[in-house]
Amino acid sequence: xxxxxxxxxxxxxxxxxxxxxxxxxxxxxxxxxxxxxxxxxxxxxxxxxxxxxxxxxxxxxxxxxxxxxxxxxxxxxxxxxxxxxxxxxxxxxxxxxxxxxxxxxxxxxxxxxxxxxxxxxxxxxxxxxxxxxxxxxxxxxxxxxxxxxxxxxxxxxxxxxxxxxxxxxxxxxxxxxxxxxxxxxxxxxxxxxxxxxxxxxxxxxxxxxxxxxxxxxxxxxxxxxxxxxxxxxxxxxxxxxxxxxxxxxxxxxxxxxxxxxxxxxxxxxxxxxxxxxxxxxxxxxxxxxxxxxxxxxxxxxxxxxxxxxxxxxxxxxxxxxxxxxxxxxxxxxxxxxxxxxxxxxxxxxxxxxxxxxxxxxxxxxxxxxxxxxxxxxxxxxxxxxxxxxxxxxxxxxxxxxxxxxxxxxxxxxxxxxxxxxxxxxxxxxxxxxxxxxxxxxxxxxxxxxxxxxxxxx
Ligand SMILES: Cc1cc2nc3c(=O)[nH]c(=O)nc-3n(C[C@H](O)[C@H](O)[C@H](O)COP(=O)(O)OP(=O)(O)OC[C@H]3O[C@@H](n4cnc5c(N)ncnc54)[C@H](O)[C@@H]3O)c2cc1C
Numbered sequence: 001x002x003x004x005x006x007x008x009x010x011x012x013x014x015x016x017x018x019x020x021x022x023x024x025x026x027x028x029x030x031x032x033x034x035x036x037x038x039x040x041x042x043x044x045x046x047x048x049x050x051x052x053x054x055x056x057x058x059x060x061x062x063x064x065x066x067x068x069x070x071x072x073x074x075x076x077x078x079x080x081x082x083x084x085x086x087x088x089x090x091x092x093x094x095x096x097x098x099x100x101x102x103x104x105x106x107x108x109x110x111x112x113x114x115x116x117x118x119x120x121x122x123x124x125x126x127x128x129x130x131x132x133x134x135x136x137x138x139x140x141x142x143x144x145x146x147x148x149x150x151x152x153x154x155x156x157x158x159x160x161x162x163x164x165x166x167x168x169x170x171x172x173x174x175x176x177x178x179x180x181x182x183x184x185x186x187x188x189x190x191x192x193x194x195x196x197x198x199x200x201x202x203x204x205x206x207x208x209x210x211x212x213x214x215x216x217x218x219x220x221x222x223x224x225x226x227x228x229x230x231x232x233x234x235x236x237x238x239x240x241x242x243x244x245x246x247x248x249x250x251x252x253x254x255x256x257x258x259x260x261x262x263x264x265x266x267x268x269x270x271x272x273x274x275x276x277x278x279x280x281x282x283x284x285x286x287x288x289x290x291x292x293x294x295x296x297x298x299x300x301x302x303x304x305x306x307x308x309x310x311x312x313x314x315x316x317x318x319x320x321x322x323x324x325x326x327x328x329x330x331x332x333x334x335x336x337x338x339x340x341x342x343x344x345x346x347x348x349x350x351x352x353x354x355x356x357x358x359x360x361x362x363x364x365x366x367x368x369x370x371x372x373x374x375x376x377x378x379x380x381x382x383x384x385x386x387x388x389x390x391x392x393x394x395x396x397x398x399x400x401x402x403x404x405x406x407x408x409x410x411x412x413x414x415x416x417x418x419x420x421x422x423x424x425x426x427x428x429x430x431x432x433x434x435x436x437x438x439x440x441x442x443x444x445x446x447x448x449x450x451x452x453x454x455x456x457x
Contacts, residue, residue, distance in 0.1 A: 002085065007197050008061035010044060010086070013054060017045040017092075028069055028087045030078045034381060034389055037418055038065060040081035045092050048154045049165060049173060049204040056202065057171025059086055060447060066169075068198035070140025071113065073132075075336050076417030078141065078144065078197055082451040088202060090139050096120050096165035097205070104210045105162060105179060108205050109301070110139025116354045118393055126210040129154035132317035139203050144415040145195030149318065152238075152279065152371030153245040154211060155414065161194050165205035166220035169443040179207060192438070197415055198288060198449040200442045209374075214277035217288060219246075219305040223269040227251065227354065230270045231347040233297040234370045237290055238343045244290065246275035248318060249370035251354070254365040261316050261324045272299075272370075273318055275311070318367075325365050325378045333383045339403035340374040340412025349406055353377055355400050362388070362396055374412035397423070416453045424455075 011018050020042050029039025046052045058067045061279035065085030072079050081087060085293045090111035098107040103123055115135045117128050130141060132148035147156035169417030176189035193200060224230035235249055276283045283401050291302060305311045326334060341349045357364035357377060368375025379392035400410040402422050410423040424432045
């Protein structure tokens with residue numbers, strides 16, 4: 001329970017920007033997937049870094065847990081509050097503070113969403129490429145080291161964050177990184193906080209790298225005779241150094257669902273959804289090279305999405321795929337897998353996963369960012385059926401075990417939260433203890449997003 005003194009201090013500082021209403025608490029305890037809701041005891045809506053610092057300092061003094069909240073789209077229970085406490089919702093800290101076109105940088109508050117940033121950048125000729133589908137906050141994306149469809153060309157959040165302002169567990173405000181493109185000045189604290197899921201500190205400002213809007217963009221879909229063929233085409237393309245901006249796999253089950261629910265009108269075959277960025281000539285050359293590779297692996301002709309509206313329809317359909325798949329079983333929730341393997345092992349990993357899912361009898365369409373070796377099975381389960389959930393988790397754990405054997409990771413982009421906590425020892429061994437030591441050094445009382453990412457005391 002939050003001590004009354006702590007609540008009073010927060011209330012006198014924040015007034016109506018402190019909420020203990022049930023609907024607000026419930027909203028901040030829910031998860032997008034199968035995890036049981038765990039609401040906080042209060043939600044606060046700060047406007048400034050100084051307010052975040054004072055909130056965290058008050059919580060530290062009273063031993064109250066603190067959980068950051070961006071838009072709440074993380075998939076592994078990241079933002080839930082298993083030990084109660086205060087959730088800091090960053091939605092009011094949503095200002096683009098500075099665009100520096102000459103250095104291709106932008107400084108933002110953490111509550112700015114990726115779509116609103118790109119809207120604001122439209123006239124500059126620059127854009128921010130990381131696209132996890134959901135219109136997530138940049139603070140949440142940095143905290144989960146998010147990636148998504150475009151990471152195959154532009155990299156993940158780890159590659160975009162140049163500098164940070166962070167509020168530490170005791171309320172201190174620090175700055176990490178600089179605007180310079182590189183630095184050898186000590187430990188790379190920026191990279192430490194990126195992906196730390198709010199367990200080490202809260203990001204209150206981010207300096208991010210921007211990219212030039214490509215001169216030409218073209219997108220296409222390409223059906224294949226077999227799953228093997230589609231995946232082998234991806235592997236060959238990546239090994240040959242092609243640089244598609246997006247290269248997404250959807251299996252036959254996903255194609256059927258998109259056809260029925262989204263009017264996709266795709267032939268019932270495994271497909272790759274592709275996008276190429278560059279000059280007119282580079283885009284045409286890359287598309288032609290990939291077309292040749294696809295043909296060698298049983299791929300059909302491209303169906304082009306040439307107009308901007310067609311492209312946006314294509315990617316919007318891809319981004320909605322998770323919810324479209326969920327809707328095929330009313331009331332269902334999902335266990336979502338996220339393994340990532342070296343590109344040479346991708347076919348082996350996906351084929352084993354597909355066979356295991358088929359044998360289990362669960363519905364589990366597979367789709368993913370295959371250019372990165374990353375894919376997801378959306379394992380549909382009845383939230384109230386513990387046997388189904390256990391079976392889906394068994395499948396998910398088996399996929400992770402196989403991925404680790406192949407030199408991969410339990411989570412390519414969604415992160416650990418508490419849903420993937422039990423897999424960390426197998427992936428990291430003694431290095432997971434080092435993560436725990438870092439956590440204790442920065443948050444000795446274990447108040448920053450407790451119950452997530454590191455071993456529990
Ligand atoms: C349909 C769907 C598709 C998705 N596809 C992808 C995908 O392709 N790629 C991908 O990477 N992810 C994907 N995700 C997951 C999710 O969108 C990402 O994890 C995203 O980065 C979360 O951002 P958020 O703003 O919603 O963060 P939240 O869910 O609000 O928070 C995530 C974590 O970050 C912490 N946090 C939030 N703000 C801060 C801050 N300012 N400082 C420190 N910690 C903070 C929270 O405490 C929590 O631990 C998908 C989710 C959905 C629902």
